[in-house]
Amino acid sequence: MxxxxxxxxxxxxxxxxxxxxxxxxxxxxxxxxTCLDRDGRVFDTDKFIWLQGREVWMFSxxxxxxxxxxxxxxxxxxxxxxxxxxGHDGNFNWYFSLTRxxxxxxxxxxxxxxxxxxxxxxxxxxxxxxxxxxxxxxxxFENILHRSGNPKGRFSKAVPATRPLKGFSLPMILCNxxxxxxxxxxxxxxxxxxxxxxxxxxxxFYQPESGLIxxxxxxxxxxxxxxxxxxxxxxxxxxxxxxxxxxxxxxxRPELARKAVxxxxxxxxxxxxxxxxxxFYFMDVKGHPMQQLEWDQKLWWVxxxxxxxxxKGYQMTGDPACRRWFDIVHNYTWSHFPDPEFGEWYGYLNRxxxxxxxxxxxxxxxxxxxxxxxxxxxxxxxKLGGSHEGA
Amino acid sequence: MxxxxxxxxxxxxxxxxxxxxxxxxxxxxxxxxTCLDRDGRVFDTDKFIWLQGREVWMFSxxxxxxxxxxxxxxxxxxxxxxxxxxGHDGNFNWYFSLTRxxxxxxxxxxxxxxxxxxxxxxxxxxxxxxxxxxxxxxxxFENILHRSGNPKGRFSKAVPATRPLKGFSLPMILCNxxxxxxxxxxxxxxxxxxxxxxxxxxxxFYQPESGLIxxxxxxxxxxxxxxxxxxxxxxxxxxxxxxxxxxxxxxxRPELARKAVxxxxxxxxxxxxxxxxxxFYFMDVKGHPMQQLEWDQKLWWVxxxxxxxxxKGYQMTGDPACRRWFDIVHNYTWSHFPDPEFGEWYGYLNRxxxxxxxxxxxxxxxxxxxxxxxxxxxxxxxKLGGSHEGA
Numbered sequence: 001m002x003x004x005x006x007x008x009x010x011x012x013x014x015x016x017x018x019x020x021x022x023x024x025x026x027x028x029x030x031x032x033x034t035c036l037d038r039d040g041r042v043f044d045t046d047k048f049i050w051l052q053g054r055e056v057w058m059f060s061x062x063x064x065x066x067x068x069x070x071x072x073x074x075x076x077x078x079x080x081x082x083x084x085x086x087g088h089d090g091n092f093n094w095y096f097s098l099t100r101x102x103x104x105x106x107x108x109x110x111x112x113x114x115x116x117x118x119x120x121x122x123x124x125x126x127x128x129x130x131x132x133x134x135x136x137x138x139x140x141f142e143n144i145l146h147r148s149g150n151p152k153g154r155f156s157k158a159v160p161a162t163r164p165l166k167g168f169s170l171p172m173i174l175c176n177x178x179x180x181x182x183x184x185x186x187x188x189x190x191x192x193x194x195x196x197x198x199x200x201x202x203x204x205f206y207q208p209e210s211g212l213i214x215x216x217x218x219x220x221x222x223x224x225x226x227x228x229x230x231x232x233x234x235x236x237x238x239x240x241x242x243x244x245x246x247x248x249x250x251x252x253r254p255e256l257a258r259k260a261v262x263x264x265x266x267x268x269x270x271x272x273x274x275x276x277x278x279x280f281y282f283m284d285v286k287g288h289p290m291q292q293l294e295w296d297q298k299l300w301w302v303x304x305x306x307x308x309x310x311x312k313g314y315q316m317t318g319d320p321a322c323r324r325w326f327d328i329v330h331n332y333t334w335s336h337f338p339d340p341e342f343g344e345w346y347g348y349l350n351r352x353x354x355x356x357x358x359x360x361x362x363x364x365x366x367x368x369x370x371x372x373x374x375x376x377x378x379x380x381x382x383k384l385g386g387s388h389e390g391a
Numbered sequence: 392m393x394x395x396x397x398x399x400x401x402x403x404x405x406x407x408x409x410x411x412x413x414x415x416x417x418x419x420x421x422x423x424x425t426c427l428d429r430d431g432r433v434f435d436t437d438k439f440i441w442l443q444g445r446e447v448w449m450f451s452x453x454x455x456x457x458x459x460x461x462x463x464x465x466x467x468x469x470x471x472x473x474x475x476x477x478g479h480d481g482n483f484n485w486y487f488s489l490t491r492x493x494x495x496x497x498x499x500x501x502x503x504x505x506x507x508x509x510x511x512x513x514x515x516x517x518x519x520x521x522x523x524x525x526x527x528x529x530x531x532f533e534n535i536l537h538r539s540g541n542p543k544g545r546f547s548k549a550v551p552a553t554r555p556l557k558g559f560s561l562p563m564i565l566c567n568x569x570x571x572x573x574x575x576x577x578x579x580x581x582x583x584x585x586x587x588x589x590x591x592x593x594x595x596f597y598q599p600e601s602g603l604i605x606x607x608x609x610x611x612x613x614x615x616x617x618x619x620x621x622x623x624x625x626x627x628x629x630x631x632x633x634x635x636x637x638x639x640x641x642x643x644r645p646e647l648a649r650k651a652v653x654x655x656x657x658x659x660x661x662x663x664x665x666x667x668x669x670x671f672y673f674m675d676v677k678g679h680p681m682q683q684l685e686w687d688q689k690l691w692w693v694x695x696x697x698x699x700x701x702x703k704g705y706q707m708t709g710d711p712a713c714r715r716w717f718d719i720v721h722n723y724t725w726s727h728f729p730d731p732e733f734g735e736w737y738g739y740l741n742r743x744x745x746x747x748x749x750x751x752x753x754x755x756x757x758x759x760x761x762x763x764x765x766x767x768x769x770x771x772x773x774k775l776g777g778s779h780e781g782a
Binding site for chain 1: 426428434435437486487490494495496497498500545546548549550553554617618677679680681682684685686687688739741742747748749750753754
């Protein structure tokens with residue numbers, strides 16, 4: 001497995017990071033362009049808060065973890081200042097999108113904008129020690145917890161009494177976020193948050209009978225036989241499992257990592273396309289037709305997140321199935337997603353693995369999953385000894 | 392072209408209508424099941440108001456236009472009574488979806504639920520003469536006009552001042568709806584509605600430079616260089632052109648039909664997939680990557696609506712390009728969408744024309760486009776003489 005370290009590191013530092021450093025910063029209005037064509041040209045100037053926050057986080061994270069390059073801190077700061085000025089409504093409710101100049105386009109209906117803003121400012125606080133960034137992260141995080149019972153608030157179109165489902169995404173993200181900003185939180189707050197989200201992910205959304213994680217369940221955790229209730233998002237579940245593995249280290253509970261490996265492998269076997277390779281984007285747990293017309297597509301983040309989970313799973317448990325699957329997913333990923341001509345990675349492939357959209361960045365794909373994944377995989381594999389650690 | 396009449400008629404009366412008569416009515420709770428698997432089995436029981444309204448309309452329409460079969464009237468009434476009782480909030484704001492029993496699931500955020508309810512009750516009033524149905528249609532229609540300036544109301548997530556786009560869908564549907572319920576409206580109301588929507592469709596959303604119709608424009612009709620502003624939906628534009636042809640007959644303005652044919656042909660040439668055949672679902676007018684991951688899929692309604700437009704265009708103008716394109720689209724449609732084994736038509740094909748979802752009905756595909764299209768094409772082609780009428 002160690003053979004891969006250099007490949008992931010050089011892809012990160014010599015291909016992906018330079019592509020975004022060159023094409024993404026908006027040096028006129030601040031913030032970042034994320035709608036980048038195949039060759040890096042900006043094809044749309046709207047600024048999506050998810051991606052602005054994630055890019056601040058990524059540059060700060062490179063600065064904190066890889067090397068204290070001034071241009072990375074500078075890149076993080078120019079995104080953060082734009083976000084601080086224009087990204088929220090004054091009460092740390094973060095808009096969904098802004099115009100290039102910073103005028104709000106879409107209201108703060110999406111709580112994940114707040115999650116990625118929290119990550120951004122938490123990581124930037126580590127880089128700068130500037131207390132105002134820490135405060136933004138903290139206030140936003142408290143706001144998220146406050147809104148978590150009804151994340152969409154007045155923008156929800158569901159009649160609440162009829163089928164009040166709860167979603168997997170928020171507890172999943174909080175598994176990661178609670179460790180990301182642990183340095184800003186009281187011990188008590190960390191404990192209660194981690195305890196709550198671990199319970200939700202591993203005991204409520206995880207279904208022992210099928211071995212799978214559902215995207216939506218009834219408030220009491222039972223199965224809802226509806227489009228939403230039957231929905232599986234294999235990439236989501238597999239990504240969550242490396243968040244759980246990180247928690248298992250933090251909590252010194254190795255049995256959590258073993259359970260996470262078991263769930264990830266089961267999900268990967270279930271979600272793998274036997275015909276064309278790659279992991280499906282959406283599935284229905286009863287095999288019924290889905291509402292998501294993109295269900296059979298192969299997405300960049302699903303595959304890179306799966307590689308992180310398999311690398312961590314192997315490093316922590318030594319399970320040979322992690323190693324076998326890592327090779328399979330690695331081969332699929334590297335033969336389909338990187339663009340040898342213009343650099344960076346494609347995001348959206350059809351079922352057969354052909355490029356569906358040539359973009360390198362858009363409304364949802366930014367400077368996040370690919371560089372985070374390359375970083376996580378190479379640093380995880382570096383920890384392996386001659387044989388793996390966990391053996 | 393007349394050779395096709397029998398094929399479309401028998402597909403309607405011997406395949407499609409019996410499939411829905413058999414599998415769709417919910418004889419226990421009223422209304423219809425629309426989530427039907429390949430073989431007609433119900434895989435989900437939620438009731439979507441778009442599809443409930445459209446099915447009432449279709450059964451009423453068959454009764455009014457094809458033959459006064461009591462079972463068609465009965466099928467329409469059982470849907471209409473369910474809608475009347477459970478479909479709206481008491482003020483003729485129509486929910487988006489209900490549970491099988493009729494409890495509201497999704498709030499009345501979508502004005503097209505109201506449009507299809509209006510069509511349903513207007514057509515059922517024709518069938519029954521029952522004034523209470525006419526009144527529901529009329530009240531709902533007035534509500535639509537009242538809401539038309541801000542269709543999503545409190546559910547809109549756009550910050551209104553920043554980029555206040557207006558959409559093509561509502562004026563497009565009103566072209567059809569104003570004739571559908573003309574028997575219920577004052578002459579003045581009909582005139583002002585038709586005048587307004589004709590102007591919107593043919594002078595605001597239609598772009599003379601490109602010859603194409605945009606899905607969203609600035610309030611003053613100018614181009615918005617944004618994801619929404621660049622969006623093309625070729626099937627939508629082509630469908631609207633047969634609504635315009637119907638208006639050209641009603642208004643005795645044959646030049647409108649000629650213009651509609653010109654726009655439809657231009658759109659079809661632009662939207663046709665040269666590589667695999669079929670019409671793309673979405674395109675970007677500047678050729679940029681889109682947000683719609685389903686952009687390259689081939690959808691049933693796009694193709695059947697295109698056949699209506701080409702048949703009417705040929706019948707009204709005699710343009711040989713309509714005849715040539717009718718053959719091409721007819722061949723693509725009949726070799727890809729009908730299911731020879733279990734009957735009815737598939738709805739969703741991938742770019743290559745392979746079945747993407749095996750359903751016969753779902754959240755969006757119901758008893759509407761296929762039967763309406765088969766009916767419209769066969770009755771249009773019947774009107775042709777030895778040569779066409781318009782020659």
